[in-house]
Amino acid sequence: MIRGKRIRKLDQYIKGFAQGDQVVVVMRDLTSATETLKRVGFSEQLEAGESVLPSAVFGSISEFNAYGKDVPQKDQPKETAFRTIRWTWQEFHGRQRIERSEFRDVPYERYPRKHFPPPSVELQVAINPDGEKLVVAEAVDHSNGREKLLHTVNLFLELFGECELLSESLRSVIRAKVLKLNWHLLPPGKLPWKTLAPVLEPIIRENAEGNQPFVVDRLNKINGYAPEFVAFGRGGFHGYVVFGFPKKRLYVLESALHGNATYAFDENWERLSQLTKAEILDGGLQKARVIHLLSWYEKMNALLK
Numbered sequence: 001m002i003r004g005k006r007i008r009k010l011d012q013y014i015k016g017f018a019q020g021d022q023v024v025v026v027m028r029d030l031t032s033a034t035e036t037l038k039r040v041g042f043s044e045q046l047e048a049g050e051s052v053l054p055s056a057v058f059g060s061i062s063e064f065n066a067y068g069k070d071v072p073q074k075d076q077p078k079e080t081a082f083r084t085i086r087w088t089w090q091e092f093h094g095r096q097r098i099e100r101s102e103f104r105d106v107p108y109e110r111y112p113r114k115h116f117p118p119p120s121v122e123l124q125v126a127i128n129p130d131g132e133k134l135v136v137a138e139a140v141d142h143s144n145g146r147e148k149l150l151h152t153v154n155l156f157l158e159l160f161g162e163c164e165l166l167s168e169s170l171r172s173v174i175r176a177k178v179l180k181l182n183w184h185l186l187p188p189g190k191l192p193w194k195t196l197a198p199v200l201e202p203i204i205r206e207n208a209e210g211n212q213p214f215v216v217d218r219l220n221k222i223n224g225y226a227p228e229f230v231a232f233g234r235g236g237f238h239g240y241v242v243f244g245f246p247k248k249r250l251y252v253l254e255s256a257l258h259g260n261a262t263y264a265f266d267e268n269w270e271r272l273s274q275l276t277k278a279e280i281l282d283g284g285l286q287k288a289r290v291i292h293l294l295s296w297y298e299k300m301n302a303l304l305k
Contacts, residue, residue, distance in 0.1 A: 002153060002162065003157075004157055004161070004162075006061075010149060010150050014142050019143055021167050022139035023168070024165070025137045025140075025152045025153055026136050026163060027134065027163050028134055030135065033160050041235025048127050049124065051124040052124075054122075054235055055235045056238065060158075061158045062155060065121055066238075067118055071113065072110070072113060073113070073114055080107050080108070081107070081110050082105040083106055084292060084294060085103070085104060085214070086101050086103055086210070087103070088100070103214060119151050120236070120278035122276060123135050123136070137155075181234060181235065182234055182273070183234065184232055186232070188228065188229045196219075196223055200241065203238070204219075214292070215256055218262070218292070218296065227245055229244040229246075230243055236277060239255055242254075250287075252304070253280070260292060262289070263281065263289055263290075265286055
């Protein structure tokens with residue numbers, strides 16, 4: 001049993017495991033964590049097999065687990081980067097003053113970023129031989145996966161304040177058929193923007209006020225190509241929206257959080273929806289990756305036309 005906010009080393013906790021043992025991180029006391037489990041992304045029923053990438057709202061570890069991180073390399077010279085903003089000005093037409101606006105890429109200087117991809121550890125509801133429900137993570141070989149195991153333990157501590165380490169060989173964890181909860185599929189069929197916009201508004205509002213118009217415009221543009229279905233991310237997939245065009249064999253994964261990128265896939269949506277976030281974003285599965293700059297419009301038009 002490990003309790004606390006965070007540990008720095010595993011050594012004292014894994015002395016009882018043999019070389020090559022598969023270690024499972026477990027949370028047993030689910031009754032005391034009902035509200036936390038909802039915030040993580042599980043359903044109220046906590047059905048065996050439910051699997052979810054934890055929401056990133058708990059702290060730095062859950063945020064890294066869901067989104068990864070970009071670390072400024074301050075030992076290197078600064079570079080020019082760009083951000084897209086809505087530029088507004090006024091023109092005089094005779095005595096009439098007319099407001100105009102357009103999106104522009106504005107340059108700024110920053111240190112180069114080194115990207116560390118998200119570990120994307122998902123949690124699952126399992127049961128033990130006594131019928132007790134547990135929340136568990138994927139088994140990790142403690143000999144070769146120390147870094148991942150340490151991250152998983154700290155993720156549990158940040159979420160629940162405690163966890164246990166069990167050997168999977170003890171068969172004290174029985175896993176059910178996996179039921180992924182990372183995506184919420186909206187009713188099938190073409191949705192006009194006036195119907196879709198209120199659903200996505202909470203995500204849009206999480207962006208800085210100056211970035212919201214570009215986010216809204218991107219989502220609106222993709223939806224204007226009449227996708228056959230729309231799904232939005234839950235838990236650690238929060239902020240992502242999938243627009244499905246099965247007849248074109250095209251699925252667009254758009255980040256409603258400013259400053260990321262749009263991904264286009266020609267994979268089967270059912271398969272994509274079962275993958276982890278790391279497998280989707282860092283697995284080289286995408287047909288295209290389009291950065292959120294002004295060139296986005298031309299590139300997306302070429303893909304969706």
